[in-house]
Amino acid sequence: MSKHQVIVIGAGIVGICNAIAAQKRGLNVCVVDRLPPGEACSFGNAGVLAAWGCVPMATPETLLETPKWLFSSNGPLKIQWRYLPKVIPWLAKMAMSANAAQMERAADTLFALNNSTVEHYQRLAKEAGVPELIVESNYLHVFRSDRDIDLNQRAYRMRRDRGANITVLKHGEIRDVEPHLSPDYQTGLLIGPQGHTVNPNRLVTALASLFQRGGGEIRQVEVQSLATRNDNGVDVVTQSETLVADKVVVSAGAWSHRLLNPLGVRIPLEAERGYHVRFADTGVTLSNTVLESEHYVVANAMEDGLRLAGTVEFAGVDAPPDWSRAEMLKPVARAMFPDADLSTAEVWSGPRPALPDDLPAVGPCLNAPNIIAAFGHGHLGLTGAPGTAEIVSGLLVDETPNVDLSPVDPGRFV
């Protein structure tokens, strides 16, 4: 029976970043996933490296908007009514975390995880031989209404307090920045600096190859269960064999709780399903990431076309996609880019692994200290993966972290 120092479960962006960081610490690492690298949620995200992504989703402002979103057929949020009883406790926890003290604490933690994301990825992509996948850019939020933007509003103040540059743009200035956007947008906000990847899936596969070139092993098999051993190691039971490791990192995205629940580790993980639509050969370009603020839809220029991504749907991780949610993105694309050729469209759906307070679970599990949680990054998993990996790799070699891990403690909901 082969024994590994570390087994990472999950070959999404979080698992692969964890594996590389652990390997750099000199550890012998094996990644196990039932799919090839980057095929689940990490395949189709919007590619944003949100360096200033420090405002949690749960704020009084988003809670106030929620009823309106829920009752609108094309709003950014949908709960499948059959699933409502299951998700109510999660939503209640989310509402409870929308208080000033907890939001500020969450913002500090998100800032620590996310702020260096562009530098991390530039370094990793260079090592992997794919520097072209990381682009420096800004976030452009656009609004149809000609309104005065109060930069002291919570969502902007929290970013500015931590050092973000935010500039208000008036009508003509928006098209100076992004000439292909519709002239209907009256007001804009330019937030930065940050960046984006032009191909989230190719980024994961390139990093997975980097890990393999460094001697790392990737096994494609489903993990059925985990068990702690008397010698403090962990059994990783797969469909074909039992692997043994000194330590296991669970980065299994929206499925992570299924491996931990049987060990008595209870973490309220939900799948916030999102969708994208990709248009090839549109004839339009974008230099920055654009957020359409009415529909909460994000547009980025990818190397294979224009991608619009968004929507949150609670239906459970096993429910089949509701493709009408992806279809909703097409009229938004038409409104945003009136001159684009949108005739070639491809849709995709993936589950964001999300915890109610919008922070991931990172750290040793209660009663199973050799199993380290590293999942639940919600809307910012691509952004937060390298920052998380720095922390996780330190924990694997028993280094004391230099960030306060109590806000992301996997046991915080017990």
Ligand SMILES: Cc1cc2nc3c(=O)[nH]c(=O)nc-3n(C[C@H](O)[C@H](O)[C@H](O)COP(=O)(O)OP(=O)(O)OC[C@H]3O[C@@H](n4cnc5c(N)ncnc54)[C@H](O)[C@@H]3O)c2cc1C
């Ligand atoms: C529409 C949309 C847009 C987004 N846009 C952005 C963005 O612009 N920027 C950003 O930072 N984030 C964004 N996100 C969020 C981001 O994509 C996710 O947070 C991130 O991909 C999660 O990565 P992960 O590695 O945790 O999970 P995944 O990529 O889902 O990987 C988990 C892996 O675990 C494997 N697995 C699970 N259970 C088992 C098992 N029992 N045995 C073996 N393998 C198992 C799965 O097969 C999977 O490969 C977006 C998400 C969506 C849906």
